[in-house]
Every structure is written in structure tokens, then in C-alpha cells.
Amino acid sequence: MIPELAQAIERAEPVVLATVIRTFRSVPRRPGSKMLIFADGRTIGTIGGGEMEHRVAVEAANVLSTNEPIVVKYELVDPADGHAGVCGGEAEIYLEPYMPKPTILVIGAGHVGRAVCGLASWLNFRTVVWDDRPDAADGVEDADAKLSGSLSDALSRHEVTAETSVVMVTRNVALDLEILPVLFATPAKYIGLMGSTRRWETTREGLVKLGIGDDQIARVQAPIGIEIKAETPEEIAVSIIAEVIGSRNGA
Known part of the structure; x- marks a missing residue:
């Protein structure tokens, strides 16, 4: 047994x-x-x-x-x-x-993505990182799973459930507009997107042009993280993970 x-x-x-x-x-x-x-x-x-x-x-x-x-x-x-x-x-x-460990799916393996993975791992989350650049994903030491290639294919192997929190720390709006429709097809509990308010407005306009409904767009928390005037990748990671924990706990 x-x-x-x-x-x-x-x-x-x-x-x-x-x-x-x-x-x-x-x-x-x-x-x-x-x-x-x-x-x-x-x-x-x-x-x-x-x-x-x-x-x-x-x-x-x-x-x-x-x-x-x-x-x-x-x-x-x-x-x-x-x-x-x-x-x-x-x-x-x-x-x-x-019960399984709660999962954080980190989209983007840059400085902030790596810091988020490190802190999430320390907090006993199961961490999955995806980046369209294979070398970037492979370089994340604290991830339980490192994914690249097509996001749809990657998520068919690592299912996003209602208990998954998605942290998007990507490099540009064009990538966000490719990724978000894929995530909207999942039951992810939390989807947070890093970037300025202006960047989010640009992304939002792009989603509307793609025919994405307001109910789906409202699932995105942007800008991501609680306001602590964070500057370094590690500080930003604290802000993001605090919001993820709050979302999971109904705060």
C-alpha cells in the first residue's frame, strides 16, 4: 500500500x-x-x-x-x-x-522568473517553468519541471488545474498575446501578469481584438504582485508570491 x-x-x-x-x-x-x-x-x-x-x-x-x-x-x-x-x-x-503540493507555473525564465522559482521552491510549492527559449528554461535551478517549445504541447504534459497559479513574467506584449489565450483554456486559479499599467492596457486591447471576452480578461491580475515598492528581482518575487498566497487563501 x-x-x-x-x-x-x-x-x-x-x-x-x-x-x-x-x-x-x-x-x-x-x-x-x-x-x-x-x-x-x-x-x-x-x-x-x-x-x-x-x-x-x-x-x-x-x-x-x-x-x-x-x-x-x-x-x-x-x-x-x-x-x-x-x-x-x-x-x-x-x-x-x-494532497499534492500547490503548483506555480512560471511563464518566463528571466531574472524575475528565476527569483520566483527560487522563492516558490523554498515555500514548498511545486514549480514548473516555461520559456520559449530552451536555454533559458534549462538554466532555472529551482524548477521541478523545465519546459520549452509550444506552450500548448507543454501543458498537455504538465496539466494546469484549478489549483495552479500562473505567474507571467514575460518580455513583451506580443508574447503575452500568444500565451494568454492558451491559459484562458485552462481552469487556472490565478493568472498574474508582470508589467506596467500601460503595458497591460496595450495587452488588453490586443486581447479584445482577438475576440477574447471580458469574463476571460478579468481573470488576469495585472500588474502582478502586491505593492511594496519592489525593485530587485528578489523583491519583486516576494511581492508576486505574497499575492499568489493571498489568492490561494482567499485574501
């Missing part, structure tokens, strides 16, 4: 580990029995099958939504009284969530 759990964590796939921690009288499985429950309902292993296991799977979905472990207790005596079985005993099961 542990190897399968490790593989799920490596794939950044949310999963709940259910472990029988205490039993009384007759039960289908003894303490230490384990089962993995995935967000799509798949399971690996068993804690006894039947109605009890079904109820645990339902509880696991709640655990994934709250990211908080819980202990559930089931009586297995009389289904007519709402019990989860007829074995004659009781079981307590510990449900422990294993």
Missing part, C-alpha cells in the same frame, strides 16, 4: 489513506488494514468491503474537500438500525488526506 501511496504523491494526485485503527468483537478486517481512495472513486486495497467500505469512500470525498483528517466509527450489528454491517462488532477508521 505504501508504494502505491508514494506513486500517487509523485503524480500529484489527491488521495485518502484509510486505516483501521481499532476494532471490537467480530469485524471483517483488523487494525492496520489499509485502503487508498482517490478523488474519482477508485480504490486500492480493502478495509472489509460491503456497506462500511462504501461509507468510508463517501467520507473520503469530504476529507479531500476539507484536507482535514478524521476518525469515523461504525457499528456492524443491525442494518435495520442504520449500522454498516452484520458482523457483530465495531470498527474505527482513520482517514488521512494526502
Whole structure:
């Protein structure tokens, strides 16, 4: 079971580990029995099958939504009284969530992009960097994944989910107008774009000409970062990551 759990964590796939921690009288499985429950309902292993296991799977979905472990207790005596079985005993099961690291996708591997990757990595984010210049992407030491080439192709291999925060620290408007429509097709939680207010207005006008709707354009936070009068790449990275964290926490 542990190897399968490790593989799920490596794939950044949310999963709940259910472990029988205490039993009384007759039960289908003894303490230490384990089962993995995935967000799509798949399971690996068993804690006894039947109605009890079904109820645990339902509880696991709640655990994934709250990211908080819980202990559930089931009586297995009389289904007519709402019990989860007829074995004659009781079981307590510990449900422990294993959530993937939050991901930051950094678009642009220049000075600021590298600083963002370094700080994000230190804060235990999973960092993915993309740049249209292969040498620039390869030079980022703190990235978990380094991508180049077509952004669409890159994102087909490294999926952007609703939990992904996108940091765009690109070099010009033309590149922004190529990249943003690709990102709008994803469920990214946060899309921030570095640049002056004037640059953003130019980019926005370009998006309108491309037929991008206001609802999509409104997803972009620009200029990116909280205002701390940052100047150096490292200071700008602090400003950006602070905003990303705030977005994730509902600030």
C-alpha cells in the first residue's frame, strides 16, 4: 500500500489513506488494514468491503474537500438500525488526506522568473517553468519541471488545474498575446501578469481584438504582485508570491 501511496504523491494526485485503527468483537478486517481512495472513486486495497467500505469512500470525498483528517466509527450489528454491517462488532477508521503540493507555473525564465522559482521552491510549492527559449528554461535551478517549445504541447504534459497559479513574467506584449489565450483554456486559479499599467492596457486591447471576452480578461491580475515598492528581482518575487498566497487563501 505504501508504494502505491508514494506513486500517487509523485503524480500529484489527491488521495485518502484509510486505516483501521481499532476494532471490537467480530469485524471483517483488523487494525492496520489499509485502503487508498482517490478523488474519482477508485480504490486500492480493502478495509472489509460491503456497506462500511462504501461509507468510508463517501467520507473520503469530504476529507479531500476539507484536507482535514478524521476518525469515523461504525457499528456492524443491525442494518435495520442504520449500522454498516452484520458482523457483530465495531470498527474505527482513520482517514488521512494526502494532497499534492500547490503548483506555480512560471511563464518566463528571466531574472524575475528565476527569483520566483527560487522563492516558490523554498515555500514548498511545486514549480514548473516555461520559456520559449530552451536555454533559458534549462538554466532555472529551482524548477521541478523545465519546459520549452509550444506552450500548448507543454501543458498537455504538465496539466494546469484549478489549483495552479500562473505567474507571467514575460518580455513583451506580443508574447503575452500568444500565451494568454492558451491559459484562458485552462481552469487556472490565478493568472498574474508582470508589467506596467500601460503595458497591460496595450495587452488588453490586443486581447479584445482577438475576440477574447471580458469574463476571460478579468481573470488576469495585472500588474502582478502586491505593492511594496519592489525593485530587485528578489523583491519583486516576494511581492508576486505574497499575492499568489493571498489568492490561494482567499485574501
